[in-house]
Amino acid sequence: MKLFLHLILTVTSLNLIAQGNCLIYPENSDERKACEYGYKAIQYKQGSRESLQLFDTAIVLNPNYAWAYYEKSVAYFKRGYLNEGMNLLNKAVELDPLSHLTYRAYWYFNHNSYELCKADLERFYSMPNAYQKYTPGGGIDMRVFLGLAYSELGMKQEAINAVEKALRSYPSDDFIGVFDFHILGVLYLKNEQHILAERNLLKSIDKVENFASTYYYLGLTADKLGKRDEAVSYFNKAINLFESISLDYSGYSGYPFCFPVSKEMVNDQLTKVSL
């Protein structure tokens, strides 16, 4: 059920920035032609010469076609052409901020440009018609993501408030994202509210029991609460999970945005607690 709801929400949010129906433009208009070129472009592999050229044609025919700038930028960002990608995405945001601000915020966050990420997300949520959006791939609610940006900027209380507010807005717990309790728990830990940290991290384990990072942060919390044995057992659990799960050489467990933990970090803490 939860998975189903996630899927529905993700698909809905993706559709909202999809290209739209070309038939809404008048027949033979440049807008209609541009839209058709856009459709052709996405039939080719992302980043291929054919695809990029078709987007260019669409943009020449309709220079106000925000979606074409956005979609072309995706290929650039993914391959590390950050300047070229951003020039395209800035144009998309200028033409249609409601649809594209959150994607820009996502890329700012990816490269640690947290001030600009925060500014874009605050601007998005101040718009009267802002709607529920997720990180590309659907992992995290953008309001929770704003909380992560606040946290990176050292705004601990704002971070907690943003995530709590997002979680409160859900009609039921089924809507709560896979990483939401984990994130909230870590934010409380960083704010030295250890009881609330423990409560949320345990809720996270109810949701995803094999997320090594959660056990690491539970270990840190237990240690702060003076429960040394529990801390040792959580760190050991984290290490076991690191050893049992293929890490694909990334060196981290779990989702990249949720305060990444490496096995070395857990080992260091285990040594410290065991002293």
Place this chain on the structure above:
Amino acid sequence: MRKYFLGYILIVFLFLNGCYFEKNDTHKKLINNYPAYLGDIPYNSALDDKDFQLCDSLDIIKSRSAVSYIGGYPKIEEDCRRVLEKASNNHTYSGYVLARFIINCKKESGRFRIQSLDSAFMLQPCSDALISEVKTTIESLNNWVFTHSQNQEKDHSKYLNFLFKNGQLETISH
């Protein structure tokens, strides 16, 4: 009557073709000099070492998850930090130094394309000395891993984005 009808069909056909060609012309006028795939980094004799060879320049893997490093990404940062500290030049630069490059099938890196950017990813100046240090640092990384078994003999494109604050390395994103 039948003759007229065929004539009509022929005229309609020619018109439709006309429209089709007209549409195609808009497209053809715009042919841009893109590589076959974004991320290919074609050889440029003014910039590139001619001894840096690719196994197959027509089949460069571009997926971000296809390249990793022994010890993971934290290790890349650790190794880079060590090399940059050794260089110990007194830089004051703040912003990104973004390097796109190719790791060939022998796991050597080359064809560097480096830009310096501000926090909004717009171009900004940076000293040649720091740019060259970043390049040397990346060249010294020698624990690359190709994560997909079918790609072991292939060339990969890769980027690393170094964030500096007052000349000190803050972090590397990829």
